[in-house]
Amino acid sequence: MITKTLLAAALACAPLFCTAAEAREELQPTGRFSVYGHGAAATPPMGWNPWNAFRTEVTQDKILSVAETIKRNGMQKAGYRYVNIDDGWWLHRREDGGIQIRTTMFPMAASKSGPPSLKPWTDHLHAMGFKAGLYTDVGRNVCSQAHDAHSPNLPVGTTAQREIGLEGFEASDLATMFGEWGFDYIKVDACGLADYGQGSMAQVSGLYREARPLIVRRDAQQSDADKVETMYARVGRLLAEANPDNDFVFSICPWGEANVGTWGGRHGNLWRTSPDIEPTWESMLHNFDTASRRELYAGPGRWNDPDMLAVGLGEFAAEHMTEARTHFSMWTILAAPLLVGFDLNHATPAQIALLSNPEVIAVNQDAAGNQGRIVATDGAVQVLVKPLAARGDRAVLLVNRGEKGVRAGVTATQMLLNADSPLRARDLWQQQEIPTADGRLEFTLPPHGSVLLKVSGAPATGNDVSLGEITGRIHVAVDGLDGYSAKPAEVSGTPRVDVTPAGQPLRIGGQAQARGIGIHANSRLEVRTAREYARFSALVGLDDSSAAGKGKVVFHVYGDGKPLFTSAPLGRGDAPARIEVDTTGVQVLELVADAGSVQRTTPVVVWADGRLR
Ligand code: GLA
DSSP states (O other), X not given: OOOOOGGGGGSOOOGGGSOHHHHHHHHSOOSSOOSOOOSSOSSOOEEEOSHHHHTTOOOHHHHHHHHHHHHHTTHHHHTOOEEEOOTTOEEEEOTTSOEEEOTTTOGGGOOSSSSOOSHHHHHHHHHTTOEEEEEEESSSSOHXXXXXXXXXXXXXXXXXXXXXXXXXXXXXXXXXIIIISOOOEEEEEOGGGTSOSTTSHHHHTTSSOOOOOSOOTTOTTTSOHHHHHHXXXXXXXXXXXXXXXXXXXXXXXXXXXXXXXXXXHHHOSEEEOSSOOOSSHHHHHHHHHHHTTOTTTOBTTBEEEOOOOOTTXXXXXXXXXXXXXXXXXXXXXXXXXXXXXXXXGGOOHHHHHHHHOHHHHHHHTOTTOOOOEEEEEETTEEEEEEEOSSTTEEEEEEEEOSSSOEEEEEETTTTTBOTTSOOEEEETTTTEEEOOBTTXXXXXXXXXXXXXXXXXXXXXXXXXXXXGGOGGGEEEEEEOOOSOOOSOHHHHTOOEESBOTTSOBEEXXXXXXXXXXXXXXXXXXXXXXTTOOSEEXXXXXXXXXXXXXXXXXXXXXXXTTEEEEEOOOBOTTOOOEEEEEEOTTOSEXXXXXXXXXXXXXXXXXXXXXXXXX
């Protein structure tokens, strides 16, 4: 049952648990682009995190020596700015409520005059030209306490003293970390909400207070997504207050659970879409798949996070450069955060060159902030296209996920480019131009191999901007789902570009629609038009995949909260309605598909060929 707090208005409720009135309210235009809007993450954060290299056996010296290496080997100049501390830095919570730092691990934090402080640490990193990151948990206890029971560096003392997570101390901990200690980045984990339930290893150990799990891993129905969202939203607000200069990053870390994929962008700058990455090809692909169909959720200031880079580890180590390059290219084109996780003191020149390739990094850091999206899947081959800020420029990745060599191609149409105009293409790893012919590019890809390109041409829609070219300006305010969305994205109904939520081609009234957004009805999309466009046009209707007799949908377009267009009620099989509205001076366009009463599964609708001019 959703609790009515002050916050409730800002939260999307899961329709099954909403009253009809609450669900209706969410379809009302707000006139706002309602993403988090705080923090310094206009482009995906880049940096280094010690967890996958050292786990809790981390020390000040180990981190510093990697930081010095990053500075020396050119990676800092290439963009790696955040040097983070992960789990393991705490000794216990003091009587006065503060956190005692483990000074054997961070001698720099020891102070003769008062409690230990990490200010000298952040000062040191800042003087080196870095930003400093820290780690905590949204619950009372943290991940290492539940999962690294043999670590020599777990918090000590009484049960209460070992509660070093944020819960109950949110305001004071965050004020200390940012106001006093001067951190610039925080990763807020969620084990405290997941792993301390009755019968869990942590609870059975008798060392920790039992906590009813708000997150039941891999089970969204048993999880209390609203409560989890409310707790992270609070952290997001406190962080904004604690950082008047806005120079901070908020990383939300519930590993894709509790529907974080749908609400992360309202409360933070990045959110994990998956479990922890393992340094295996299979795990890397799995994590990629949790983010790769979520292009409508990412944009400047808010990023899908399939976890840190495994480059340098296991199946991506120095003897696996093909895999390392492909993995890095996949994260790059997804506009995923680029946090390296291996001990760079042991990096080979080839690994450093890989991680520092300026043209590849530029794709990830492109100002438009569009997440690359899948335009083709054919056997083991996937093709992703990421429209770049310069009109007509696209980053393109062709990847072979399989174990056999394959041929793979991409067409101008798939790149949203005009097939009759000349194309220019550059191989970003080879750093050289490549010939193009007949509006199609073809390659042979070895097993696990890939090609990353920058292609320039004439946009397929001429002077009109297609919505598919500006996904970074779109926010899914209400997804029209029924709260059962923590399944893999392919079956969950995630709104998508150019396909239905189930991944099928778009069709309205028997007619194929090459371009459009497929989304369930009872949804609301926000488009940040920022007064840059004079007209919006589209065709709207029910997708033919909608179940027959699912009722009618009314489509609305609003400009800064004012109605611009309302359709007649449309049913499945009806011809699409044409939208053509004046958007002069409009900051935020809202696209609402209203299916009336709350239903468990609403019809799939299509905003076909949406264009701004
Ligand atoms: C969780 C996170 C990891 C890491 C560990 C630390 O598993 O997902 O990235 O921070 O906790 O214990």
